[in-house]
């Protein structure tokens with residue numbers, strides 16, 4: 001008798017625990033498309049991106065808006081796990097564990113995202129491209145733009161989509177960073193190498209580290225630290241990484257959050273990679289210039305840039321309005337200021353800032369990440385040093401070639417649009 005009673009109690013406790021944990025999914029699983037609730041998902045300007053009336057589920061009537069915002073909204077069928085509809089469906093249904101019913105009143109979820117900005121990013125990237133772009137207000141942490149291509153028109157249902165279209169490349173992929181990673185190496189150098197301002201590095205196309213050649217794009221000859229970053233000199237930055245040492249590099253990559261997964265209002269992002277086992281000087285050199293086994297998730301780079309742009313203080317990016325973001329000191333304030341000045345020097349001296357970013361104070365770094373098969377990812381990352389337009393951005397075009405041409409021209413178009421059309 002006692003044994004049977006114990007078994008019954010065990011069973012009930014297990015059931016209750018599982019009910020609390022999974023009750024929402026059980027209740028809503030079979031009625032995902034028709035739970036009787038009504039609600040909508042709107043952008044920061046009140047543009048409707050998705051709404052449901054208890055019988056049918058809808059998206060924006062505009063095809064470009066649907067595709068441009070697909071990785072933000074997700075869909076009602078959970079085909080992209082990082083979409084808002086996937087993450088917040090149960091909450092929007094308002095399922096109650098006590099009564100076992102869904103809510104009667106409308107649910108409204110307002111995003112920080114500007115759907116028109118996403119439309120512009122989508123058009124600038126091009127429907128046929130493979131890449132992504134993030135734009136964030138680094139003062140408030142509001143995520144304003146997030147687009148991944150190829151995308152999906154959610155009302156196509158089971159229609160053909162391009163390979164990998166359900167992946168949000170901003171959050172769920174990590175890439176060889178190439179020269180954008182020199183920003184991390186530069187930050188570590190600013191804090192650890194003495195007399196940095198008095199030093200120079202000499203580049204004649206190649207440096208041998210422990211007998212292993214590391215090559216550069218050009219002969220840069222004698223350069224200051226600032227010039228080496230603007231030249232994106234592999235010879236200089238490989239030597240800087242070796243001088244810092246692998247353990248110091250690991251510490252900075254870790255502290256800046258590149259090896260962690262993050263959460264945007266509960267939506268997870270993937271970790272990056274950096275060689276953490278001992279690899280020796282030549283490989284440390286390669287890792288310091290964003291090659292080796294380095295991998296960076298675009299979102300992690302956005303967080304780092306937001307902190308640099310905001311004097312070192314990170315206002316954690318978030319996608320839901322009414323959210324109070326966490327605030328942390330991610331980067332030393334002096335390091336952030338110096339890095340920002342160097343990135344502005346890059347843009348002015350090397351990236352044709354006057355024509356690409358007219359009227360803007362842009363701070364940026366390009367990346368051309370070689371993939372070993374002759375192709376390269378094109379990166380362009382940075383921010384506007386402008387109190388009225390405090391935008392940080394990360395742009396990536398997969399196998400796009402040179403950073404400045406592919407990703408740089410997307411960033412140029414999008415930032416011009418943003419400055420003209422966004423309020424703040």
Ligand SMILES: [Zn+2]
Pocket residue numbers: 203204205216217218219220221231232233234235236
């Ligand atoms: Zn060089």
